[in-house]
Amino acid sequence: MEKSKVYYTTMKASFHENLPQKLKRLIKTAGIGEIDFENKYAAIKMHFGEPGNLAFLRPNYAAVVVDMVKELGGKPFLTDCNTLYVGGRKNALDHLESAYKNGFSPFSTGCHVIIADGLKGTDEELVPIDGEYVKEAKIGRAVMDADVFITLNHFKGHESTGFGGALKNIGMGCGSRAGKMEMHSAGKPFVNQEDCIGCYNCVKICAHDAPVITSGKASIDHDKCVGCGRCIGVCPKDAVCAASDESNDILNKKIAEYSLAVVKDRPHFHISLVIDVSPNCDCHAENDIPIVPDVGMFASFDPVALDRACADAVNRQPIIAGSQLDQMPHVHHDHFIDSAPTTDWKVCLEHAEKIGLGTQEYELIEI
Structure with missing residues (x-):
């Protein structure tokens, strides 16, 4: 496979060009103009930031991408799916409120926010993938309804995957x-009996x-449970919990397979801002x-090349x-593994390359 082109620019601005203009x-x-956007629905997948976290991307950057899609004749919307864990984005109403509080409104970005998997996180489309670990990916329906898929990623560290970039934003x-x-x-899932x-x-x-x-008190019969997670969404006391017992390597491989399910068979384009590189996910409060x-x-x-x-x-x-x-031993000569020693980010990229999602070989073109 030939090298993929990755375009890059610094965060240095000037009197003649500010950062939004530079991003454009x-x-x-x-x-991005090579994609046919004319009268096409374009999902712009990003993270709206957990309330209390200030490392998420500002809505000003999203507005640049929205305006570009509109210039090309497309119909953009910002989107994300609900979270599995307890927090400010567990259902669509809380998620929208969190997005608005963090500045993602039609007035600031120029388009609407759609929570892709619906009110309770159950509005999904089953996408056949026949992967090594995933046979049928469960993807938020609004994401799959879009004609064009774009990601706007905040590139940062992550305690379970090493870093969060394009593939984490797509797959998970x-x-x-x-x-x-x-x-x-x-x-x-299991039930925390004290909270039930x-x-x-x-x-x-x-x-x-x-x-x-x-x-x-509730308990869950795992012989009958199919793992749909609906019980997690309806529990008023957050007593129903996901096991989170998959190894980080397999987690990374599943993310790669879910990413392939999302982008295959339609145009896609990806943007990553490597700024405010916090050690953990923007899902933290x-x-x-x-x-x-x-x-x-x-x-x-x-x-893959982008990540x-x-x-x-x-x-x-x-x-x-x-x-x-700075407070961790620097034994791996790798910032992400030194920061989160229980995970290896390379596993996700290697698996993504193996399944044909992209290549790790890239040509970096600075503008």
């Missing part, structure tokens, strides 16, 4: 609640009679100081004093 020039140069981010549980878990109030919501929502109430200085903006048609280029760029940066990375 980057994505135009990278070839586009999974419905059941899809996220499939990636995170080798098993089925025996309200029967899980019993009512389950189509397989898996939850059982005994002595006022807080963010630590960055582990390295800001690097720049990257764009490519190949999400590799961003990772290489971060690993060339000096460590910021006082950061989580």
Whole structure:
């Protein structure tokens, strides 16, 4: 496979060109105009930021991509799927409120926000993939309804996958609640008995009679449970929890397979901003100081090459004093593995390359 082109520019601005203008020039140069957007629905997948976290991308960057799609005749919308865990984005109403609070409104970005997997995270499309680990990916329906798929990624560290970039934003981010549980878990959900109030919501929502109430507390029969995650969404006390017992290597491989399910058979384009490189995911309700200085903006048609280029760029940066990375032993000569030693980010890219999603070989073109 020949090298993929990855376009790059620094965060240095001038009196003649500010950062939004520079981002527009980057994505135009990278070839976004080669996609036929005319009267096409274009999903712009991004992370709206967990309330309390301030490392997420500003809506100003999203507005640039939205305006570019409109100029090309497309119908853009910003989108993400609900989370598996407890927080401010667990259902579509809370998720929209969180997005609006963090500045993602039609007035600031120029388009609407659609939560792709619906009110309770159950509005999904089953996408055949026949992968090594995933046979049928469960993807938020609005993502799959789009004609064109674009990602706008905040590239940062991650405690389970090494880093979060394009593939994490695509694979994990586009999974419905059941899809996220499939990636995170080798098993089925369980009930924290101390928090359970025996309200029967899980019993009512389950189509397989898996939850059982005994002595006022729920438990889940794993022989009947199919792992759809609906019980997690309806529990008023967040007592139903995902097992999160899959190994990080398999998690990374499942993310790659889910990513392929999302992008195959339609035009796609990817943008990553390597700024505020926090050590952990934007799903945290807080963010630590960055582990390295800001690097720049990257764009490519190949999400695998894009992630590799961003990772290489971060690993060339000096460590910021006082950061989580600065406080860790530097034994791996790799910023992400040194920051989160229980995971290896290369596994996801190697598997993505193996299944034909893209290549790690890239030509970096600076503009």
